[in-house]
Amino acid sequence: FPLFVASQTGRIEPNYPKVCGHQGNVLDIKWNPFIETVIASCSEDTSVRIWEIPEGGLKRNMTEAVLELYGHSRRVGLVEWHPTTNNILFSAGYDYKVLIWNLDIGEPVKMIDCHADVILCMSFNADGSLLATTCKDKRLRVVEPRSGRVLQEASCKNHRVNRVVFLGSTKRLLTTGVSRWNTRQIALWDQEDLSMPLIEEEIDGLSGLLFPFYDADTHMLYLAGKGDGNIRYYEIGSEKPYLSYLMEFRSPAPQKGLGVMPKHGLDVSACEVFRFYKLVTLKGLIEPISMIVPRRSETYQEDIYPMTPGTEPALTPDEWLSGMNR
Numbered sequence: 001f002p003l004f005v006a007s008q009t010g011r012i013e014p015n016y017p018k019v020c021g022h023q024g025n026v027l028d029i030k031w032n033p034f035i036e037t038v039i040a041s042c043s044e045d046t047s048v049r050i051w052e053i054p055e056g057g058l059k060r061n062m063t064e065a066v067l068e069l070y071g072h073s074r075r076v077g078l079v080e081w082h083p084t085t086n087n088i089l090f091s092a093g094y095d096y097k098v099l100i101w102n103l104d105i106g107e108p109v110k111m112i113d114c115h116a117d118v119i120l121c122m123s124f125n126a127d128g129s130l131l132a133t134t135c136k137d138k139r140l141r142v143v144e145p146r147s148g149r150v151l152q153e154a155s156c157k158n159h160r161v162n163r164v165v166f167l168g169s170t171k172r173l174l175t176t177g178v179s180r181w182n183t184r185q186i187a188l189w190d191q192e193d194l195s196m197p198l199i200e201e202e203i204d205g206l207s208g209l210l211f212p213f214y215d216a217d218t219h220m221l222y223l224a225g226k227g228d229g230n231i232r233y234y235e236i237g238s239e240k241p242y243l244s245y246l247m248e249f250r251s252p253a254p255q256k257g258l259g260v261m262p263k264h265g266l267d268v269s270a271c272e273v274f275r276f277y278k279l280v281t282l283k284g285l286i287e288p289i290s291m292i293v294p295r296r297s298e299t300y301q302e303d304i305y306p307m308t309p310g311t312e313p314a315l316t317p318d319e320w321l322s323g324m325n326r
Helices: 316-319
Strands: 026-031 038-043 045-051 067-070 076-080 088-093 098-102 107-112 119-124 130-134 138-142 147-154 160-164 174-178 184-191 199-204 212-216 218-227 230-237 241-251 257-261 271-279 284-293
Touching: 045 076, 045 088, 076 119, 076 174, 076 257, 088 119, 088 316, 130 160, 138 160, 138 174, 147 212, 160 184, 160 212, 184 212, 212 257, 212 271, 241 316
Parallel strands: 026 076, 119 160
Antiparallel strands: 026 038, 038 045, 045 067, 076 088, 088 098, 098 107, 119 130, 130 138, 138 147, 160 174, 174 184, 184 199, 212 218, 218 230, 230 241, 257 271, 271 284
8 A cells, every 4th residue: 555645645656666575465454543554454365464664654565564454364455553551452353353462562452352243334333442343243232341241132134334533532333324225324323222213314315335434523424326426414412303404516527436634633723623534436536625614703713622632641541441441
């Protein structure tokens, strides 16, 4: 996968240096939330790898990973960093298992073995004490990651779940999926009772996944369609009807995937509250899309930038594994 400096946008040069140590297709990559130069990737070659990107980006192809992690028996589809603990990484494989890696020792320290099919998505609550997963077995689960215990499980027959995102510390989850009539829809759930969704809402009749992104600071949900150019956004409230539709960003160029700039990389002087990096594969293009709150004032707008998670981890791996939450 190629890596660029965020100020560079547009078309990728064909000979742009890449991270190319995997022996199979790369299926997922995630930046470390605490160390800006560290990235985790996973691949069809059954490995998870940790890379350290040199200051100023790549000058030549990088083939040597800092760590090569082998523990899955089949290809690895997802990686997710723990949100509050340094050096704890989760990976989900086509062996239906989730491994928890302690990168301080370079070993898997736990295995979550409660899924009956391929895991489609993983999401943490705000302090990382709960993990939500969606699975090809049509089930939504809330798991206690350190014990592997399934706390809640929903069988989603009418709403075939694809993606799930924890809505910060609100004790709610949002899933995107497909209805019985093959329309795209979203559902909102209470993490303590998955027997029925709080609400289900039809989005449109297009095919293609809906990627959900949630900004806990502004309580905004962004829904981006894979294979189309739409990004809809909503405000999420604690009272019924819970979801208020705000606007839709439309573009003729279809997105294959989207990355998000971390909060501390946003331009506060422009009142930027969210920034996507959109992958337009047809043109070999990376396109930034900024969400900006229109304000006339030049001063720092405190109300749109409340307290946000910093870049210091709250816990060490040993503290988190021993049961602490922070």
